[in-house]
Amino acid sequence: MEENGSTGPSWADQWDTSDHADLARGKEGSEKKKNKKSGEGLKKGLEKTKAVASSGLKKVKEGSTTGFQWIKDKWQKGTDKN
Numbered sequence: 001m002e003e004n005g006s007t008g009p010s011w012a013d014q015w016d017t018s019d020h021a022d023l024a025r026g027k028e029g030s031e032k033k034k035n036k037k038s039g040e041g042l043k044k045g046l047e048k049t050k051a052v053a054s055s056g057l058k059k060v061k062e063g064s065t066t067g068f069q070w071i072k073d074k075w076q077k078g079t080d081k082n
Helices: 011-015 020-025 028-080
Strands: none
Touching: none
16 A cells, blocks of 8 residues: 555555455455356346436436426517517
8 A cells, every 4th residue: 555645544445345365365266156146136236227217317308398398488478478
């Protein structure tokens, strides 16, 4: 760890949750098995994320359409009076 004049561990040291000692002892095989199992969960998670993003985009589109229609109506009412 290189210090830049500050005290305490760096950001990477604080948030790095991997166990480098296990990798050094040769437990890479178990990591691959774990990653294969978590790949299924990752796929499900991405599907959920896609669904949430899609519904959010629909809400934005509907809100934008409503907002632009409101502005258009206000503009027409203002120009009709003149």
